[in-house]
Amino acid sequence: MIEDLLQSNPGWANFGIFFLLGAVLLLVVLGFVTYGILAERKVMGYMQLRHGPNQVGGRWGLLQTVADVLKLLLKEDIIPKLADRPLFILAPVIAFAPSFMVLATIPFTDKFQFADIGIGLLYYIAVSGLTTIGVVAGGWASNNKYALLGGMRAAAQMISYEIPLVMSVLGIILLSGSLNLNDIVEAQKHGWYILLQPVAFIIFMIASVAELNRTPFDLPEAENELVAGYHVEYSGFRWAFFMLAEYVYLFAMSALITVIFLGGWLPPLSILGFIPGAVWFSLKFTLVLFIYIWFRVAFPRFRADKLMEFGWKVLLPIALANIFLTALIKTLFFS
Amino acid sequence: MSEKDLDQLKKEAAEKAKAAALAKRQAKLTGESAPQQDSKPADKPEVKAPANDDDDLAKRKAAAAAKAKAAALAKRAREQGEAAPPVEAPAADAGDDDLAKKKAAAAAKAKAAALAKKAREQGEEAPPVEAGGDDDLAKRKAAAAAKAKAAALAKMKAQEAGGSAAADGDDAKAKAVAAAKAKAAAAAKAKAAALAKQGGSDAPAGGDDEKAKAIAAAKAKAAAAAKAKAAAAGKAGAEEAPAAPAAPAAPSPNQPYLDKYVKVIEENLGPDVLEDYYINKLSKDVPTLVVKRDTYFKLAQFLKYNERLGFDYLSELHGTDFETHMEVYVHLFSYKNRQSVALKVKIDREKPSIDSLQPVWAGANWPECEAYDLLGIQFTGHPNLHRILLGEDWVGHPLRKDYEQYDVEV
């Protein structure tokens, strides 16, 4: 349906429809973020011998995040006197916008997708890299030493880990012969790529955690070292934007892993095909999300220099070897 | 054959000892004649024993113990007599009384020593007797028994002395002493017996050798007992010592260490480095050196780098305002020798200044800053002397006794 719209002549009606759809998706994403955060707090709570939110919104704390967001919106907007004002205001927007943009290519089911572009995977990785600029800008604009250190750490880390991330998916691209996410899902009809490319999956998983700035790679905002890293001077709504970007990325990354490694909306066995693809997708998606939360509870933080070492000296060579091996296998047995 | 003989001999010896004990007790009861009585048993063993080193040692130790007792008693006496700081001045009646008691105690000690000696002599005389191992062994055993008895006797004496004084501290001390003695004696006896038995089985063979060994062992035991006694006395003394550290030193277990330190220091740095030195009884018997101001740093260096001292660890450094003067107290520890020493130096209160120990022990850095901050002591040579706790803008030095609070109400 969106394909048709994209193909049609531009006009106010089309613009209206796109805008509406975008707004709907934003609301869906916000809904996800609200309950994603709640889920994270609940899971973390139970793993850490506590209950998590259980006051606002009933026994499960269903309205806790809503209340939190409301509080953030009502907070006084503070901009440090010596901050670089325009950049300080712009940074959260730069950080957030790409996170929302990447959602456009992700095929949630075979029918529900916004833009089925040929280079979907490349688009995702390229656009998501933009967030780094927002983070560095925010760290710089704050005129705070901790923020600056956090921003620098973020830049170094995100750039370093983008390389193994891309390298690890190259194997999949080789196997499926396409950068289009729909094609990749279709290619997994006879076996998910997590089984065919386990090494790639592990590398991708690790690198994605680093991309998401989550424990054990949460150095840019390491509370115990840099207080709060790049967003130490941010508060209220601007801070909420950084957080929002982070959780939207969590959403997008979980969806991406589901698509490229877990077969997207496809059922694990063809006899289970009567269950709609959306259910499969959300089940797999939830599983990936849970693993991310689990990581956060279980691990301590990496050290900056070890992190770099790990990215360049361990992940990248393995990813390269994986590409080589995949190419070899493909040429020898499948051509 | 041997067992029976041995037993008999033992019994005899025991009886003898008992008799002696009785006599002694009588002597004690009569009191005044103590010194006389003292000489009598001492005469007996004067059968020209080969003056042996060990023997002397034992004697000396016993004597030391006796002295210690005497000192402790004297101290107590002083306490009772309150106004009489020197031991020799028996001011009040109480003092007299105690003096007598002390004498008696000393006598008892001497007697015990004599007895021990005699017993030993018996053992020593034995070797030339041709009868072979058995006889000697028996004798030796007897000797051991006698010794034990003597110990018991001494204990009794001590207890009596203590009891009549009705002072809790003494009682405890006496008991401790007695316990130590009894233990040592018992051990000696056991060992002697064991040896005797062993000797009996292969009598003609290595008799002499074994004998000698046994004798040595017994002697060693006796010495150990004496030492233990002394130690116990010292400890007990320390615990009950409420008086100022100037009290006449009941030998503390740390006394040898103090002597060693002082000796090493005087050998190397000359005699006028230390102002004073003593064992601080209140502070777990820590050897305390009071050093002169201008040799403080030199001594500190010496304490750390001298191989026989090797105080490689500065445990504590602080200052105190004693109103007449300031004092810096340093507690050092040697991990090599596992020994502590307290180093004190008196400094002028008006312009308190002293060398810094930071170059010697890096650990003195902050404590010296603290002393500077709270007491105003200048440590010359300190790399970064600053007001570490209160901040540079604070007025005055709070731990000085003449410090006036900025806001009295608070």
Next chain:
Amino acid sequence: MLRTEEMLLNVGPQHPSTHGVFRLVIKIDGEIIKEAKPVIGYLHRGTEKLAENLQYTQIIPYTDRLDYLSAMTNNYVLCHAVETMMGTQIPERAEYLRVLAMELGRVASHLVWWGTFLLDIGAVSPFLYAFREREMIINMLNELSGARLTFNYMRVGGVKWDAPEGWIEKVRDFVPYMREQLEGYHYLVSGNEIFINRVKGVGRYTKEDALNYSLSGVNLRSTGVKWDLRKDEPYSIYNRFNFDVPVHDGGDAWARYQLRLAEIEESLKIIEQAVEQFPAEGEILAKVPKIIKAPKGEAFVRIESPRGEIGCYIASDGKKEPYRLKFRRPSFYNLQILPKLLKGENIANLIAILGAIDIVLGEVDG
């Protein structure tokens, strides 16, 4: 050649990882620390000055507030100093209660360290696990003394309160439980690669440095010096218990981590034996005068607190207040080596090094 500028960074006095109001002014080049200057005194309350106008019993609550994570050892060191001067004999039961309280306190203190150290390293969960067990200890000590942190439990001559009914059984049951949890800790954290990467070889110093800088406790034992005052200069009734002094010769944060956990185990051993030997009844306070007066003279005693060697110096002029009271505060001495350790390290290591020293600011500042 690129010109880089050094930057002055204030870590603290309000910073999540300084565990209180400790300030560290560091000069950094990128993330590499060129120079570090610790600034302390934000929590100085003048305990020693205050004590000069207080009777000995009145000083005890102040000692609670020095090292607030192991107040029992602080209580003890003061009482021990006065008792040493007075030559007081402590009743058996009181000695056992003291040892139990101190050792429970030691376990609790090491648990807090374990939790917060891992929190500094970035692992949140262990903190909550450690606090679960610590809470049980705190509750037990609460039953014993009526307070959760500032116990004010010991008195010159014994302890203030006897153990309530069933308390000993609770302590007895706690030991196997804690052992089990300890195993869990090792399982959860001690083998974690990331964690080992963070601590191994970090903050390393030699035995000579440790002695020179007057380090004590675990900080000293981590360089291979087998020295524990409980064992080597036994006070109270510690010579009745059979326990080890764990040592390690790594000299780094990893060694200190292992030692602290091993010490929990040893403390549990002591608690177990103390519970077994605990006298069924008896006095808990020696016959001491109503108003305690230490005899004229001076004394310095030192004991083993969880953080190292805590000492108490009293100079008395025979009055009911001390003429001068001084605490040798282990955290204060242990912190001195920090500038030396930080030189050339990066900021992430700063946190690990500072955390591994285990300071309590109340004690550093006195």
